[in-house]
Amino acid sequence: MTTITIAWIALPFFLGFTIYLLPKLDRYLALLTAIASAGYALQLFVEQSPLTLELLDHFGVTLVVDQLSGYFIVTNAVVTLAVILYCWNSPKAAFFYAQAMILHGSVNAAFVCADFISLYVTLEVSGIAAFLLIAYPRTNRSIWVALRYLLISNTAMLFYLVGAVLAYQTNHSFSFESLRGAPPEALALIFLGLLVKGGIFVSGLWLPLTHSESETPVSALLSGVVVKAGVYPLARCALMVEELDPLIRLFGVGTALLGVFYAVFEKDTKRMLAFHTVSQLGFVLAAPGVGGFYALTHGLVKSVLFLIAGALPSRNFKELQHRPIKTTVWIALVIASFSISGFPLLSGFGAKVLTAKNFLPWQTIAMNIAALGTAISFAKFIFLPHKADGEEAVKPGFWPAVIVLLVGLFVANIAYYEAYTLKNIVKPLVTIGLGWSAYLLIFKRSVIKLPRVVEEFEHLIGGMSLMLLLLFWMVMA
Secondary structure, three states: OHHHHHHHHHHHHHHHHHHHHOHHHHHHHHHHHHHHHHHHHHHHHHHOOOEEEEEEOOOOEEEEEOHHHHHHHHHHHHHHHHHHHHHOOOOOOHHHHHHHHHHHHHHHHHOOEOEHHHHHHHHHHHHHHHHHHHOOOOOHHHHHHHHHHHHHHHHHHHHHHHHHHHHHHHHOOOEHHHHOOOOHHHHHHHHHHHHHHHOOHHHHOOHHHHHHHOOHHHHHHHHHHHOHHHHHHHHHHHHHOHHHHHHHHHHHHHHHHHHHHHHHHOOEHHHHHHHHHHHHHHHHHHOHHHHHHHHHHHHHHHHHHHHHHOOOOOOEHHHHOOOOEEHHHHHHHHHHHHHHHOOOOOHHHHHHHHHHHOOOHHHHHHHHHHHHHHHHHHHHHHOOOEEOOOEOOOOOOHHHHHHHHHHHHHHHHHHHHHHOOHHHHHHHHHHHHHHHHHHHHOHHHOOOOOOOHHHOHHHHHHHHHHHHHHHHHHHHO
């Protein structure tokens, strides 16, 4: 298993660089990489035997491969597979597929890291690959959005690296466990870096513009997989260092509420999905012990929703009310919206039930409010007008990609079949009903627009400083 794991980590990078040598095979090599990752992840679920690899003795540089990793890895595999299928008949250059593979490989590696140095390397590589994919159209807008993403990411990782060094000085180890007994400043700096990379709480306000302005397949990758490279280590830290569990759960609750608050009032389809990514990442951290299953469900749902949003005739919800979309596209949109709202028969139902069972008492009310906000947000999609010959802007690879992701939502539903009790079924249905009623009676007519000033670049950098002060206060308390 050790040899297979090392080969699996190296494969995306090897094939990514091979694409430059054999550009005519770019799609096939990329497809092979995604399938190999899916096979490796499924093997983890079949064997269910955790693997720990020490890369450097006495420094705590360690890889941990277990079921938590498996959920994140299979998410990366399926989303990447769908994106490749979506781009199959597009004129994307070999450069695009090569960078997608490097991004895939670096994110995979991040999902097995259990130390701060190897995680730093993987996050930096993924950041550069994501930057190049965001800038791929080479328009002035895309280049600015990409540079903004890169600058914010690099600033955050600088704080993170300083924190990792301080933690090492205390315990002479780079392992996540070195946070136990580390000085407050080390914990605050490391957490700031990971909160920014993962799009958590106010540190994630860079995310809506980046995800909404990227090309459709890149948005699907960013929202479905890339941000989870910053969330996974937080969940892993909560499991390895019990003292950090309450702090991470608190950030999860705050993130879920902040993201859904913006999503409810957002009038732009892609920005609404991006804000909702922030909210759903909060659910992952609110119950880190079972966050892997929720991350899988969210990755599949959000990727398919971004692909579908790219096929709609407009990004403005008000305009879409007067421009009926094609019924087939609407059905796919409704299935994905049902899943993320927690409707039975789809994996979103099991993920929400399992996550709710692992909430602490003080989290329950806040997370129920976030779930209600989710139902309100996605009622915007569910109640869009549609007809058999409605408008669409479907790309040639659209349906294969969407079918892969939607089938994944039905198949993943099997992972927690114990959720199907009468009590568990009734609660989400009531929540969805209340959300739809609130949308139709109140929010559909709402003209409130929340200010975007906090998303401006200078305020995002200033927000990091304020977040750092907050973290110092929380750790010292």
